[in-house]
Amino acid sequence: AKAQGGGGYVLFDRGMHEEALRRLDLELDLRRALEKEQFEAYYQPIVRVKDGRLTGFEALVRWNHPERGLISPAEFIPLAEENGLIVHIGRWMLRAACQQMRQWQLAFPRRPALTVSVNLSARQLLHPEVLAEIRRTLRETGLSPRHLKLEITESAMMENAERAIELLEALKRTRLKLMLDDFGTGYSSLSYLHRLPIDALKVDRSFVMHMHERAEDCSFVETIVDLAHKLGREVVCEGVELPEQAALLRSLGVEYAQGFLYSRPVTAAQAEMLIIEDAQR
Numbered sequence: 001a002k003a004q005g006g007g008g009y010v011l012f013d014r015g016m017h018e019e020a021l022r023r024l025d026l027e028l029d030l031r032r033a034l035e036k037e038q039f040e041a042y043y044q045p046i047v048r049v050k051d052g053r054l055t056g057f058e059a060l061v062r063w064n065h066p067e068r069g070l071i072s073p074a075e076f077i078p079l080a081e082e083n084g085l086i087v088h089i090g091r092w093m094l095r096a097a098c099q100q101m102r103q104w105q106l107a108f109p110r111r112p113a114l115t116v117s118v119n120l121s122a123r124q125l126l127h128p129e130v131l132a133e134i135r136r137t138l139r140e141t142g143l144s145p146r147h148l149k150l151e152i153t154e155s156a157m158m159e160n161a162e163r164a165i166e167l168l169e170a171l172k173r174t175r176l177k178l179m180l181d182d183f184g185t186g187y188s189s190l191s192y193l194h195r196l197p198i199d200a201l202k203v204d205r206s207f208v209m210h211m212h213e214r215a216e217d218c219s220f221v222e223t224i225v226d227l228a229h230k231l232g233r234e235v236v237c238e239g240v241e242l243p244e245q246a247a248l249l250r251s252l253g254v255e256y257a258q259g260f261l262y263s264r265p266v267t268a269a270q271a272e273m274l275i276i277e278d279a280q281r
């Protein structure tokens with residue numbers, strides 16, 4: 001039922017009823033998707049701004065639904081976050097991404113520096129076993145922690161900041177890299193920024209999108225970059241679609257960029273082709 005002003009409730013209208021059924025359906029399918037191996041890791045290149053060279057990939061989950069086709073994570077991650085399935089999906093993604101990167105490192109020994117970034121949701125971050133699980137996954141896949149980056153959003157961090165800081169410090173001790181994701185979209189992180197043991201900030205796409213046409217957005221990014229650098233952190237800008245945006249990032253001294261300008265998220269096989277192409281440059 002939909003909440004109404006004054007504490008009253010209205011009954012489902014027909015549209016809402018259908019929407020609720022659709023969600024329920026999706027939830028049931030989501031529960032089966034893991035067993036049926038319907039998830040797939042896609043990979044989006046992260047490049048060094050100054051020369052456009054490949055530095056690694058962000059692993060992004062895709063759901064290959066038997067009837068609905070490829071479903072975007074924007075549609076099912078929030079649902080999985082609500083019902084706790086995200087913990088299982090996240091576990092699967094971490095393992096898939098670590099295995100894949102280890103395999104690439106064996107196949108391309110001349111490119112030992114490539115890294116893989118994996119998204120960690122709020123639920124996963126607060127899971128009591130998360131640290132042990134990450135350590136076990138690294139051990140079992142043989143990937144060195146230096147080649148794994150974990151992306152955590154500001155809002156996930158702020159759900160329980162004290163606990164998050166403790167966990168992040170423990171993660172740092174395993175020598176993997178930590179990224180603060182969707183930076184700029186949260187509220188309170190500025191006051192925490194110097195306390196968070198993170199290696200880099202990922203500036204949200206919403207700020208990068210209009211940089212080339214809105215001076216305020218450009219100043220905003222510039223301020224973040226200066227702040228990050230003063231604190232000894234690196235900067236990644238996501239959602240780079242235009243050469244003009246890339247040129248601005250270069251002039252601001254941003255280290256890394258990600259976006260459709262370089263490549264959309266692609267399958268593992270396509271990502272491998274990108275590694276080969278980059279090695280031939």
Ligand code: C2E
Nearest residue numbers: 060061072073074093119120121239240241258259260265
């Ligand atoms: P995110 O972590 O901010 O990931 C970046 C999103 O921006 C991806 O959407 C990517 O495809 C998209 N993107 C990258 N470059 C561009 C660009 O130049 N233009 C535009 N318009 N979009 C761009 P995607 O893959 O649909 O993922 C959406 C969100 O779902 C992610 O946002 C992340 O929050 C979540 N997500 C995806 N995979 C996972 C996962 O394995 N675990 C968790 N916990 N969350 C995930």
Ligand code: CA
Nearest residue numbers: 058119151181
């Ligand atoms: Ca991310």
Ligand code: CA
Nearest residue numbers: 181182202238
């Ligand atoms: Ca992001």
Ligand code: CA
Nearest residue numbers: 182204205238
């Ligand atoms: Ca984002």
